[in-house]
Amino acid sequence: MMRRRGTLFVECLIAILIFLIGVIALASSLAYSLRAIVQSREAIASDLVVSNQTETDSMRLALSPDQALSATKVGNTMTVTLNGVNSDSGNISFSCNLYGYKADNKYKTAFYLLGRK
């Protein structure tokens, strides 16, 4: 059978092309994985910061429920009304604010505390 000159060269080119496609796919997969892991690490770090702030203020509230909180107020003042049921006919009503502890990561993590006004 006659073999045309340059056939091997074309085969090599095709082989290199296929190999390159594989390498590019692998590289992009690895890059995606690494980016996801780095973003996750950053998100966890900033989540922990706001979690600590919220925990600290939560503890302060437990010690003294009416003290001012360090976070920013979210929305308007709300009124909680607890209505008496069964034999209890009295109501309890009080105003409170929502305080937000927010992280600027990709998940926009935020924790909230209710503070009595």
Added chain:
Amino acid sequence: MQYLFFTKRRGAALLGVVLVSLIVLGIFAAVAFNIAMNTMRVERWQREHFEEQQMHYLARSAVLAVGAELSNDVRPSDTAAIDKTGSLNVSDSDRGMAASLDFAVSADKDSNIVLIQVTAYNPSSALSNDTKAVVKGMYSKSLGKVTAWNEGSGK
């Protein structure tokens, strides 16, 4: 092998080598992709955990707010039974957070302890619809503050 390298179809050997390389590369890519998928799964678990934590903080602070209000409204000499319920919806449009808080305050007749229970949940959660935080606080009429806690998950 000898057939591949020393016959006129030498290109077949090259293609064979490339195909084997491609399979090896594919395995590596699959491993990398698997790592990425696992990372995303862990992140999802983390999101659910933080949503649960978010509800716990809200419920805990709500119990404290009710306790602080009881210190104004309920005196140690009050002996009547207490049985009150209420609810509050809170939201933060900036972060897309919405939560519902259900309050239940109860005390037996002549009891020094008032039980405050707050259940916080996100009714529109995209992660898990049944994530609830249930926080109970024991308010002491004589001490005028919440003295004991019990936190749980309604999941």
